[in-house]
Every structure is written in structure tokens, then in C-alpha cells.
Amino acid sequence: MLSISKLSHSAAEATCAGLGATLVTVKNSDDNRAISTIAASVPLVWIGLYCFDSDPSKCLWDDSTGSAESYNSFSTGFPLTEVGKCVYYSTQGALAGKWLSGDCVTDTRAFVCELPYTYADDCFFNYNGFCFSFHSTPATFPDAQFICEQECGNLASISSANENRYLSINLDPSFTHNYNCMTKSNVQRDTDVSGFWFGVSCTTPYSFICKRPAGVKCNGSVPPVTVTPVLSNPSNCNSSLLFAPGVITTPNYPKNYDNNVLCTYNLATLGSNKIRLRFTHFNTEECCDTMSVYDGDSISSPRMGYYGGSLSPFSLVSTGNTMTLRFQSNQNIVASGIRATFAPFR
Structure with a gap:
């Protein structure tokens, strides 16, 4: 277009x-x-x-x-x-x-x-070769999967940033939701980042999305389900450029970090998006083990804040598409440390 x-x-x-x-x-x-x-x-x-x-x-x-x-x-x-x-x-x-x-x-x-190409189908939500259906009546994970199988599909898998964005646009914002199954947030709150994924209990009913191949006649057979393996969650301390969305932690989290740690985290997002950084856990020695946040691609960028101690969850938003964090601990007294999520933000 x-x-x-x-x-x-x-x-x-x-x-x-x-x-x-x-x-x-x-x-x-x-x-x-x-x-x-x-x-x-x-x-x-x-x-x-x-x-x-x-x-x-x-x-x-x-x-x-x-x-x-x-x-x-x-x-x-x-x-x-x-x-x-x-x-x-x-x-x-x-x-x-x-x-x-x-x-x-x-x-x-x-x-x-x-837009990505797709196949002709009479479904209303047809995107990237798949049909999506939105179910507002809450169901548990097993029951929702069974309902999707009756539509010759599965609970929706999200395989690209574009697909994630498409679902965010077309979901009713009233479809809201730590644990072993996944939901997708479609609201912007202090605890949830819109478009991000969150762990929930598989036995708690939630609204859900089904996904099936577009342009294929349903013959009643159940498609196979591919289970995504659980990945390790390194701290990303001193990693190369980290692209949103993602998670960073202090080393050893949720166990105590070590003395004399110096970690830099370089965050970025594609295009002209901003970055929303959400600290979900913050527990350090207040005087001397601190996290500095910079609004740009280096520690020479304007500093957004300098934090230490035991803090409630809080968020920061960059002005551009890069953000730099620097964590430093001294030679004594350690704590459980820091966990933060970061995601694209408009």
C-alpha cells in the first residue's frame, strides 16, 4: 500500500x-x-x-x-x-x-x-497464511486446546513480531489475564506490557485465540502440537546488543549477586520504537550496589536515573530506540539483585 x-x-x-x-x-x-x-x-x-x-x-x-x-x-x-x-x-x-x-x-x-502474503479463506481474521479466531468465554488451557482442535487448529502460536502486533491490534482490550502456561497481554498496565507474554496457571480460565492454516478445508483431523522448549534465562550481563523484547537480571538471580560486579546492558529495538523498561524485582545494598539507566546507546548518554536499595516495581521509557544500563556492586554486602523486562513501546 x-x-x-x-x-x-x-x-x-x-x-x-x-x-x-x-x-x-x-x-x-x-x-x-x-x-x-x-x-x-x-x-x-x-x-x-x-x-x-x-x-x-x-x-x-x-x-x-x-x-x-x-x-x-x-x-x-x-x-x-x-x-x-x-x-x-x-x-x-x-x-x-x-x-x-x-x-x-x-x-x-x-x-x-x-503485509505478508496469505491464502484465500472465508475467515475474518486472515493473516500470514493462518486464520485466527478469538474466544471471549474463558477456558482452562486443556479445554481451550480442545475447542481449537474442533476448529482444525491449535491454541495460537506466535512466530513473528508482525504476528504478535496483528493480534494486539485485533484483540478486544477487555481480554486481560506466575506459573506454567502462557497468556498474551493486550492492556498497558504497571504490571503488564501490552503485547508481552506472561506465565499463568494452566488451570485458571482465560479468554483465548485459536489458529489454523488458511485456505485448507477442515476434515476433522487434529493438527500436531509443537511444544516449545523452555529456554535458559542468563542474566545478559555484558552481552552484545540486546533486542526488545527481553529480560535482564543481575548475575546469579534470584540468588545473590557477587561482590565487585560490573555489568553493562545495551538495549535496542527495531525501527523508531521506544523502549519500555520495567523493573519487576529490585533488591540491592542501597548505598553502594547501584543500577544507572541511560537514555541512549552508551553511558555517555543522558542519565535517566540512579537506583539502589529495596524498591517496588517501576518503569522507565526511553526517548529513542536505545537504552544503556550499568550495574555495579562493591566489595561487601550482597542481595538478591535485579530483574527487569524490556519491550518495544510507541
Whole structure:
């Protein structure tokens, strides 16, 4: 879908997200030529690419499929993050088909939204090759799975950020929800981040979503269920760039952290989203074991806060799409430490 309205990159992304889409992604030369045809009526359009550095391998697609390292059409000298970290496409003139860098906030351009392909079906919620049905009558996990099987589906699995966003848009916000089954929050509260997943009891009834393949006639057979294994949960202390959504903790959490710990956490999210950081557990030596939070990609960025002691859960929101945290403990007195979740936020 081409929009000739000129918007900032972040506003264009928000418009596409409202459709369950992203700004257009370009993965090969055929895609690149297609943009010239689709957007021929406007000279410049935003594409769904954000660069963390002036290197195509550090430019990531909004649909979470990776970087522009394997294919790109940057003009000579680009990407250039000193000019801007967002990317636009030229359809006309000597630069036709080339990508250039632009400021995500001050520059305004037309844009193209992209939805994943699907199959014809008479279901109302048809997205990315699957039909979704929303059930407001609460059921336990086993009962909900049985109901979904009668529809030739399963309880919904969510395999991409786009799919997660699509369900958030189409869920009734009244569908609200620690433990061994998973629910998806569709409300923004102090304890829940909209679009995030939470553990709940399998025996407690909740509203639920069924998912089945689109374009396939239901013959009554029950599709197989793939159980996702439980992954380990490292602290992510001194890891490389961490992309939202995710979880960070002090080392050894929920056991005590060690003396003389120095941990840096570099958080980021795709596109022009902000980051919502939620501290769910905070227990340190108040004077000397502290967490500093910076609004940007380094400890040279403006400091948002400096925290220590035993604190109730609280949240912070970045102004951009990066956030840096620094935890440091001294040589004596330890505690159970810190746990925090971080997620994209508009």
C-alpha cells in the first residue's frame, strides 16, 4: 500500500503497524525494482530499515528478518548514520532504485506498507497464511486446546513480531489475564506490557485465540502440537546488543549477586520504537550496589536515573530506540539483585 502523505519515519511505521504491517522491506533485486513501480508517483519513500551504524550489516529490517548485509542498494557513501539512522528509497533520477539515509524525526516522506502474503479463506481474521479466531468465554488451557482442535487448529502460536502486533491490534482490550502456561497481554498496565507474554496457571480460565492454516478445508483431523522448549534465562550481563523484547537480571538471580560486579546492558529495538523498561524485582545494598539507566546507546548518554536499595516495581521509557544500563556492586554486602523486562513501546 502506497501512502502519498508525507510523515516522519516513526509516524509512517505507526501507520503501517495499525494495519498489522511494516514499512516495506526489500530483500532482493526483484523487490527493489517493484518499489519503483509501486511508488512511481512519488520521488522518495521510507522503507522499513533502521541503521545502528554506517554498515549494511548493522542495518536491520523492521520485520525482524535480519540485516541488509546479504542484499542492499545503498547509494555510494551510504548508509551514513551521521545524516540519519532511517533509510529511504529514491524512485526517480540518477539515484532511482538507490537507498539513502534520513533523519527519523525531522524528515518527512511518502511510504509503502507491506503485509505478508496469505491464502484465500472465508475467515475474518486472515493473516500470514493462518486464520485466527478469538474466544471471549474463558477456558482452562486443556479445554481451550480442545475447542481449537474442533476448529482444525491449535491454541495460537506466535512466530513473528508482525504476528504478535496483528493480534494486539485485533484483540478486544477487555481480554486481560506466575506459573506454567502462557497468556498474551493486550492492556498497558504497571504490571503488564501490552503485547508481552506472561506465565499463568494452566488451570485458571482465560479468554483465548485459536489458529489454523488458511485456505485448507477442515476434515476433522487434529493438527500436531509443537511444544516449545523452555529456554535458559542468563542474566545478559555484558552481552552484545540486546533486542526488545527481553529480560535482564543481575548475575546469579534470584540468588545473590557477587561482590565487585560490573555489568553493562545495551538495549535496542527495531525501527523508531521506544523502549519500555520495567523493573519487576529490585533488591540491592542501597548505598553502594547501584543500577544507572541511560537514555541512549552508551553511558555517555543522558542519565535517566540512579537506583539502589529495596524498591517496588517501576518503569522507565526511553526517548529513542536505545537504552544503556550499568550495574555495579562493591566489595561487601550482597542481595538478591535485579530483574527487569524490556519491550518495544510507541
